[in-house]
Amino acid sequence: MSEMIATRDAYGKALVELGRENSRVVALDADLSGSTKTAMFGKEFPERFFNAGIAEANMVGMAAGLAAGGMIPFASTFAVFAAGRAFEQIRQSLAYPKLNVKVVATHGGITVGEDGGSHQSVEDLAIMRALPNMTVLCPADGPETAAAIRAAAAYHGPVYIRLGRSKVPVVFEGGCDFAIGRGATLRDGSDLTFITTGLMTAQALDAAKILEEGNVSARVVHLGSIKPLDVDLVLKAARETGAVVTAEEHSVVGGLGGAVCEVLSEGYPVPVERVGLRDVFGQSGTAEELLAHYGLTAGHLVEAAERVLQKKK
Amino acid sequence: MLNEDAVLDLEATARQLRVEILKMLNSARSGHTGGSLSAIDVMTVLYFHQMRHDPSNPRWEDRDRFVLSKGHAAPALYACLAEAGYFSRDDLKTLRRLGSHLQGHPDMNKTPGVDVCTGSLGQGLSQAVGLAMALRLSGKSSRVYTLLGDGEVQEGQVWEAAMAAAHFKLDNLCAILDMNGLQIDGEVAKVMNVGPLGPKFLGFNWHVLEVDGHDIQAIARALDDAERTEGQPTMIIARTIKGKGVPFFEHKASYHGVPPSDEELSQALEHLGHS
Numbered sequence: 001m002s003e004m005i006a007t008r009d010a011y012g013k014a015l016v017e018l019g020r021e022n023s024r025v026v027a028l029d030a031d032l033s034g035s036t037k038t039a040m041f042g043k044e045f046p047e048r049f050f051n052a053g054i055a056e057a058n059m060v061g062m063a064a065g066l067a068a069g070g071m072i073p074f075a076s077t078f079a080v081f082a083a084g085r086a087f088e089q090i091r092q093s094l095a096y097p098k099l100n101v102k103v104v105a106t107h108g109g110i111t112v113g114e115d116g117g118s119h120q121s122v123e124d125l126a127i128m129r130a131l132p133n134m135t136v137l138c139p140a141d142g143p144e145t146a147a148a149i150r151a152a153a154a155y156h157g158p159v160y161i162r163l164g165r166s167k168v169p170v171v172f173e174g175g176c177d178f179a180i181g182r183g184a185t186l187r188d189g190s191d192l193t194f195i196t197t198g199l200m201t202a203q204a205l206d207a208a209k210i211l212e213e214g215n216v217s218a219r220v221v222h223l224g225s226i227k228p229l230d231v232d233l234v235l236k237a238a239r240e241t242g243a244v245v246t247a248e249e250h251s252v253v254g255g256l257g258g259a260v261c262e263v264l265s266e267g268y269p270v271p272v273e274r275v276g277l278r279d280v281f282g283q284s285g286t287a288e289e290l291l292a293h294y295g296l297t298a299g300h301l302v303e304a305a306e307r308v309l310q311k312k313k
Numbered sequence: 314m315l316n317e318d319a320v321l322d323l324e325a326t327a328r329q330l331r332v333e334i335l336k337m338l339n340s341a342r343s344g345h346t347g348g349s350l351s352a353i354d355v356m357t358v359l360y361f362h363q364m365r366h367d368p369s370n371p372r373w374e375d376r377d378r379f380v381l382s383k384g385h386a387a388p389a390l391y392a393c394l395a396e397a398g399y400f401s402r403d404d405l406k407t408l409r410r411l412g413s414h415l416q417g418h419p420d421m422n423k424t425p426g427v428d429v430c431t432g433s434l435g436q437g438l439s440q441a442v443g444l445a446m447a448l449r450l451s452g453k454s455s456r457v458y459t460l461l462g463d464g465e466v467q468e469g470q471v472w473e474a475a476m477a478a479a480h481f482k483l484d485n486l487c488a489i490l491d492m493n494g495l496q497i498d499g500e501v502a503k504v505m506n507v508g509p510l511g512p513k514f515l516g517f518n519w520h521v522l523e524v525d526g527h528d529i530q531a532i533a534r535a536l537d538d539a540e541r542t543e544g545q546p547t548m549i550i551a552r553t554i555k556g557k558g559v560p561f562f563e564h565k566a567s568y569h570g571v572p573p574s575d576e577e578l579s580q581a582l583e584h585l586g587h588s
Contacts, residue, residue, distance in 0.1 A: 058439045058473035065443020068429050093440055097421050097430040
C-alpha cells in the first residue's frame with residue numbers, strides 16, 4: 001500500500017519552501033486558504049499573503065497587477081471558481097498579457113465529494129486548455145505536485161495547476177523529475193496504452209496489473225502537463241501499442257481525452273476509448289462512491305481496455 | 314499649485330492631443346472618440362505634470378504606473394505616449410491596423426509605455442491594486458494611477474477592488490473616474506444608475522475628491538491632495554463632457570464608438586484652431 005498524500009497538502013508545503021527561497025513569491029486566496037493550504041504560506045509570510053475575500057475576479061486581477069509589478073503570485077481557490085467565476089479575468093488579465101501568475105486550483109474534479117455538482121469542476125481543464133499562452137498542469141500525486149509547483153515558479157508565464165481535495169496514492173515513489181510539456185511512462189506495455197492524468201494515473205497502474213493477469217500488456221503514460229502536451233510520447237505509444245485508453249477525472253469533452261484524440265487523429269489514428277464523465281455534472285457522494293458511479297475506477301479502466309482491444313482487431 | 318504659464322502650457326498640450334486623437338481615429342476609421350476626448354485633460358495633467366516616467370526607459374522600475382481601465386480610450390493614451398516621446402507621432406496613423414503596435418485596446422506587450430493590458434471593463438482597478446501592492450512590497454515610492462469610466466463601475470469587480478484597495482490601505486493608489494455620464498446605450502443614469510458615486514467610494518473608505526475634469530488647475534490640485542493622503546486610496550471623480558472640445562461630438566452617446574469622418578475631422582480641427 002503506497003503512501004497517501006493530498007495534492008493540496010503538497011502544494012501548501014511547496015509554496016512555503018518557495019517563499020523561503022524567493023521573496024518575490026506571493027500568495028493570494030479567496031477565503032478558502034485553510035482548504036487550499038495557502039494559509040501555511042500566510043502564516044509564515046503574512047506580508048506576502050493577500051486574502052481577497054470572497055471575490056475571485058478581483059483576486060485574479062490583483063495577481064495580475066502583482067505580476068506586472070515584478071512579483072510571482074500564486075492565486076488559489078477551488079477549481080470551479082477559478083476556471084469558472086474568474087475565467088474572463090484569467091483570459092484578459094493573465095493569459096492575454098502573458099503575466100507571470102500561477103493559478104493553483106484545488107478541489108478539482110468530482111472527488112470534492114459531498115458538496116455536490118455545484119462544487120465539482122468537470123470542465124476546468126477544457127476551459128483553461130483553450131486559452132492561448134496558458135500552461136495547464138494536473139499532477140498525479142504529492143511528489144509530482146511539489147515538483148510541478150517548483151517548475152511553474154521557474155517558468156515565466158501564466159500556469160493553471162489543478163489539484164484535488166482527497167488524499168491520493170503516491171505514484172512517483174522515488175521522487176518526480178517534472179518538466180512542463182513532458183509526460184512519464186510509468187509502466188511499459190505492448191497491447192495498449194493508458195494515457196492518464198491526475199488521480200486516474202494510480203487507477204491505471206492498478207488496471208494494468210489486473211490486465212497482466214489476463215495476459216494483456218498495458219502501458220501507462222501519465223501526462224501531468226495537459227498543455228503543452230507531450231505529443232511525441234503520445235504518438236510513440238500509439239505506434240507501439242496500437243490502442244489508447246484515456247482517463248481523467250473530468251469531462252471527456254475537451255480535457256485530456258480530447259487533447260489526446262486531437263493529436264492522434266492528426267498524427268497516428270488508432271482506436272481510442274475515453275474514460276471520464278460522459279458530458280454530465282457530478283452530484284453529492286463520497287469520493288469513492290463518485291469514482292465508482294461515474295466509471296472512474298481501475299475496474300472500469302479494465303473494461304475500457306477490453307473494448308479498445310476489440311476495436312483494434 | 315501650477316503657475317499660470319504651466320496651466321496654459323498644459324491646456325495647449327491637451328488641445329494638441331485632441332487633434333492627434335481625432336486624426337488617428339479618422340485614419341483608423343474606427344475607435345472611440347467621445348471617451349477619449351473626455352479623458353484627455355486628466356491624462357494630460359498625469360503624463361505632463363504629475364507622473365514620474367521616462368520615455369527613454371519605458372520599463373524604468375521607479376516609474377509611476379498608469380492603468381487605463383477604460384481601455385477603449387486607448388487613442389488618448391497613445392496620443393500622450395507619442396507626445397511624451399515613447400514612439401513616433403507617425404505611428405499614430407497605424408492605430409488598429411494589422412501588425413501595428415497600437416492595438417484597439419492597450420497592450421503592454423506591444424506598446425512602449427503601456428503598463429497593463431486593458432479593454433475588458435471592470436478589471437483595471439484590480440490590476441492597479443495589485444500593482445500598488447507590488448510597489449509597496451518592493452519598497453518603492455512609485456504611485457499607481459488608474460482611469461475608470463462611470464459606465465464601467467457598473468461592473469461588480471470594480472467594487473470588489475474598491476473594497477480591497479481600502480482594506481489594504483493603498484495610499485499609493487489614485488483612481489480617477491472620468492464621469493462623462495454616457496455609455497454606449499445612452500445615459501449612465503438611465504441604463505443603470507451608478508450614482509451617487511462619491512458616497513459609494515466614501516462608504517468603501519476611500520478618500521474622495523470631486524473636480525471639473527476639464528479644469529487643469531483643479532485636476533493638478535486633486536492629484537497633489539491624493540499624493541499627500543495617507544492610509545487610504547484616493548478616488549478623484551472628474552466631471553467631464555463626452556466628446557469635449559468638438560461641439561458636435563459633445564454630450565452625444567452616439568459618438569461613443571464612432572470615429573470622425575473626413576468632413577467632421579476638418580471641421581473639428583478648424584474648431585481646435587488647427588487647420
